[in-house]
Amino acid sequence: MxxxxxxxxxxxxxxxxxxxxVARAVRVIKNSGLEWRLTPMGTIIEGENTAAVLGVVNSAVExxxxxxxxxxSIKIDYRRGREAGMSRKVESVMEKIDL
Amino acid sequence: MxxxxxxxxxxxxxxxxxxxxVARAVRVIKNSGLEWRLTPMGTIIEGENTAAVLGVVNSAVExxxxxxxxxxSIKIDYRRGREAGMSRKVESVMEKIDL
Amino acid sequence: MxxxxxxxxxxxxxxxxxxxxVARAVRVIKNSGLEWRLTPMGTIIEGENTAAVLGVVNSAVExxxxxxxxxxSIKIDYRRGREAGMSRKVESVMEKIDL
Amino acid sequence: MxxxxxxxxxxxxxxxxxxxxVARAVRVIKNSGLEWRLTPMGTIIEGENTAAVLGVVNSAVExxxxxxxxxxSIKIDYRRGREAGMSRKVESVMEKIDL
Known part of the structure; x- marks a missing residue:
């Protein structure tokens, strides 16, 4: 999950x-222990469930x-049966566009 | 706030x-006691702070x-010094476009 | 569609x-001729297809x-077989939460 | 800009x-000639103005x-005086969190 x-x-x-x-908020995300990636338009984080993720977002806002x-702005993709999916999600698209 | x-x-x-x-999720929001409004593209809720709002969103997802x-998808407008601002926010724009 | x-x-x-x-941008939306509704968190518009809607959004930004x-921030729900669905979308949820 | x-x-x-x-849509973005980056939650693109970017998004949806x-879902950061800012935006945050 x-x-x-x-x-x-x-x-x-x-x-x-x-x-x-933004750097102050990202530092809170970094120190949360969740998997995270910084992008030019926002930060992507992954946790065990929506409560874990929204808790870190709230701390970053506070x-x-x-x-x-x-x-x-928050966009969440919650999926059962997936563990640590960040790299896998990118790969599964890249494979299909031959990159 | x-x-x-x-x-x-x-x-x-x-x-x-x-x-x-969507109706099951909106029912959780409705029963949360927070101010809420249903729109064709999502539900707008207002609480005292981001923790209160994100807590209700999490319950609706669960x-x-x-x-x-x-x-x-979540878009939050957090503002100090504003209380129960839903109607006021709409009015302050409508007044400026003479409606 | x-x-x-x-x-x-x-x-x-x-x-x-x-x-x-916001009022200046909403005025452009209002004058576009598309169906529109102002909410406390943004404006909802409906057009025949994504090109029509994104064209109006671009004019509002310009x-x-x-x-x-x-x-x-833009969230689009594109659906084939639906015409002028704003009211219908709200009713179909409200009916299911007995409101 | x-x-x-x-x-x-x-x-x-x-x-x-x-x-x-998603791969079919990303292929359209890739072939558009705009700068692009795939992330686990969506694709980030950069163009000269909002019309250029929204045009590519519309083609990907079509x-x-x-x-x-x-x-x-689309989140746009339009900024005058910035050219090809993807790497620069990430660096300016990373520097401030000592990474």
Whole structure:
């Protein structure tokens, strides 16, 4: 059983460049112990279930408690019978487009 | 302080029509006691903070525990200093487009 | 055949309150002639296909061409055999949760 | 000027495993000539503006025209003054979390 999530956390009202804030949120994700990957549009994390993943997302948002307004986008793929699927998911598509 | 979220929960592998499953998830949201509104593309809920909102989303996903695969999309607008902002947010835009 | 979309357009770097900008984008959607509904978390539009819907979203984003940075979230439900489904989608869930 | 997008395209009603369909959509993206990266939760593409990016997304969705129902999630980061920013965006966060 695994819940994989794409997460993007962005403060509003803190200026056009937000990488300082993103880095603080990603540090919380990194220290959570969950499998994680940073991408240009957000961070992908994988945990045993949605509760584990959403708990880490919440901690990362709370890390930015000094911000007045925060926008959070989360897309979750929960799947029974899958364990540690990040690499396997990419491979199963790459194989089919001959890369 | 309020966390407002747009939530869409969709099982994969349960056929093209998913309204039965969506209704089960929405019932959990309805019974949570949080402010909620059903829209054609998902449900909007509002709670005191992100932990309250994500807790209800997690319970709604767990309600579909009999599904092998579930896709969840969540967009959160967390804002300090706002209380029960659903109607106010819509009004503040409608006023500006003279409706 | 219908493509229904939830759309949220938010400028970054223009301050914490963005309703002025949201109103300008929604006005473009309103004047597009597509079916639309404003919600507290974004606007829902429906068109004949994804090209029609994405064309209007692009025009709404281009309306904010004076902003240096814009975040756009779009969730589309494309379905063959459905015409003007906004009300029907909500009713089909409400009936199942006895509301 | 660059528009970067996270895109996830998923057919409903075609079973629990959708990698065949995802591969067909990714092949359209790959052949579009835009910069692209496959991740475990979706594909990230970068083009000169939102029209270029949304045009490719639409072609990828139309590639799955044989599916009755398709769910599409898109998150766009449009930014003036940025060119080919994928690697730079990741580096600017990694530097700040000492990785």
């Amino acid at each position: 695994s819940a994989m999530a794409f997460v993007s956390i962005t403060p509003l009202g803190e200026g056009e460049s937000v990488s300082e804030y 890390e930015l408690g000094d911000c007045n307004r925060i926008s959070v | 309020s966390a407002m979220a747009f939530v869409s929960i969709t099982p994969l592998g349960e056929g093209e029509s998913v309204s039965e499953y 309600e579909l525990g009999d599904c092998n695969r579930i896709s969840v | 219908s493509a229904m979309a939830f759309v949220s357009i938010t400028p970054l770097g223009e301050g914490e309150s963005v309703s002025e900008y 309306e904010l061409g004076d902003c240096n940075r814009i975040s756009v | 660059s528009a970067m997008a996270f895109v996830s395209i998923t057919p409903l009603g075609e079973g629990e495993s959708v990698s065949e369909y 590639e799955l025209g044989d599916c009755n129902r398709i769910s599409v």
